[in-house]
Amino acid sequence: MERASPDPARPEFSRPEDFNFQESLLPMTQHEAAVEANRCLYCYDAPCMHACPTHIDIPTFIRKISTGNLRGSARTILESNFLGGTCARVCPVQELCEGACVMGADHTPIAIGRLQRYAVDHVQDKGVQLFSPAASTGQKVAVVGSGPAGLSAAAELAKLGHAVTLYEKRELGGGLSTYGIIVLREPVEVALREVDAVKVLGVDVRTQVELTDKAGLDALLREYDAVFLGLGLGAVPAIGIPGEEHILDGLEVIEASKMGQPTGIGRHVAVIGAGNTAIDAATVARRMGAGTQMVYRRTEHEMTAYRHEYEFALHEGISFDFLTQPVRVLSEAGQVTGLECRRMVLGVPDGSGRPRPEPVPGSEFVIVCDTVISAIGQEKPALAVALGVQLEGGYIAVSDGLETSTPGVYAGGDCVRVRGSASTVMAVQDGKIAAASIHAALAARVAAD
Structure with a gap:
């Protein structure tokens, strides 16, 4: 498949040299990646894989790097985590996969995050598209919010053959990855190429369209067979001091x-x-x-x-x-x-x-x-109240399959974070879980008809 063509309306992002804004870690060279990949023990019951919230098959993708199969390595990563390029940069790997690496006990843990970035950047820089949508199911799903949870859900649903429309209130897609992670960790271009990747899967991305109330949600439910909410959180709260x-x-x-x-x-x-x-x-x-x-x-x-x-x-x-x-x-x-x-x-x-x-x-x-x-945190998602869904501790209450109290409406990411810690990788996993739940529910509905 061809790479999505650049959007001529998209602004170019550059950093004044004197501000020294660039990624803090340089990309690995081919030699560095090969040496690092060959340090891995390729554990059978790999603790790094269990520590990854999206359960990427880490030993397999690293082994493929060691044999020069970067396309296969990237596919292994992206099958489990469609936002593998972002997560390679922003995941707290020290607390997750690298923190669980058996090499860390007596040696330096394998640089899993940098190896993941090396493989994913290889295919994305070359414009290689590894996935295509399945045959159409005839079902339509709306995804509200194009942050990590929304992009993940949209990608998984599109790969399953559903027609997905992704709504984003901002000018650019990508949510927190685009607007809220400093350039030292993730440049804007990295986030936007993941938005491009869901477009290649056939997702209709509509920016500057905002869901504001229950009437809007009801309208989506009349038009679509299911709705996923990836609303994120609110603004930084007031401190309450003079000045x-x-x-x-x-x-x-x-x-x-x-x-x-x-x-x-x-x-x-x-x-x-x-x-x-x-x-x-x-x-x-x-x-x-x-x-x-x-x-x-x-x-x-x-x-x-x-x-x-x-x-x-x-x-x-x-x-x-x-x-x-x-x-x-x-x-x-x-x-x-x-x-x-x-x-x-x-x-x-x-x-x-x-x-x-x-x-x-x-x-x-x-x-x-x-x-x-x-920067004292963010307020709970105020929009959740206006949408009329049940809340838990101020966050959207969801089932194990991430369905809300409103039938056909699912939610994930930071807006449901009462269920666990808020992070990009957890939001990606929420998107995967919700997509699987939506797919199962829609398939059951078709079978019943």
């Missing part, structure tokens, strides 16, 4: 850096939060030349960022103020001049199981800065 109107949204900063737009970052930046998104926002600031420190009310032991992300930030020259609670943003004539904070101590555990931070009386101090960024 908050001067705080920048961490996700918006990351998006601006990816789209080549002004970020609003000055020379001295304070980032509130200590999750992976906060570290990404801080990295953007640091790579733009700003002195950057992160402010977190607990300690490094309670921060939600992965350990390797924390160490990466330290290596970048980002400093951390632990046991520090922001209380007010200081400004003069609309320009931020500092972030007033107070020291904290840890008390008894709260509802999250982590020690509750308690203020130290009289411990207020000021961090001098000209930019404050907030």
Whole structure:
């Protein structure tokens, strides 16, 4: 099959050289990939494969690299994870496949993520299309949201022969991969070529179309045989401190850096939060030349960022103020001049199981800065309420097959993350599970008719 032709309306993305925005890891050379692949023991009961949420046959794809069969290697990966190019870059491999590698006990774990990227990039750079849709089932499915969950569901459904329409409210498809992951981890072009890949399967991708209410969902159910919701999460929540109107949204900063737009970052930046998104926002600031420190009310032991992300930030020259609670943003004539904070101590555990931070009386101090960024997580999916589906803890409640309380409507990704940790690879697996459930339900309906 031919590669999808470039979209002439698509913007080109480039980074000013002085901002030093490029992927943090260079692609492997042929020699490096061969040497690394031949280190693998090709375990029969491979723990790396069990640790992968999408259950990629890791020993098989690595063996194929060692024999020079890159097309076969990529097919093995993409059969289990259609977003193998993204996940090769953004998966927390240190916590998953590489963390489970038996070589890690006494040696260095196999570089599974980099090998996966090597194989997938090989076929995608050459425009090789490995999959084609099955014969038409005559069934139509709507997928709302083109993030990892939506793309995964759309691809699997199209491969099964269903006619899929993918709706995306933004100008570009790809969701978080396109807009919310810093270039150092995933360039925009990588995310967009995965959107192109679902188009090649026959998926009709319609951008700048937004689902807003139950009436819209009911209209989709009248037109389609099933609907999948990959809604993601909401905005960064308010902190509730004076001067908050001067705080920048961490996700918006990351998006601006990816789209080549002004970020609003000055020379001295304070980032509130200590999750992976906060570290990404801080990295953007640091790579733009700003002195950057992160402010977190607990300690490094309670921060939600992965350990390797924390160490990466330290290596970048980002400093951390632990046991520090922001209380007010200081400004003069609309320009931020500092972030007033107070020291904290840890008390008894709260509802999250982590020690509750308690203020130290009289411990207020000021961090001098000209930019404050907030990245303290995202709100629960507000649209879920408007759609009238049952919720669980503020997230969409789903069955084991990811069907919602509304028959024929399925959901996956971060909008159902009460079921587990939020990550790209988990969203991809949700898309696979939902696609299989939808396919089974539609086949049963046809058989009953």
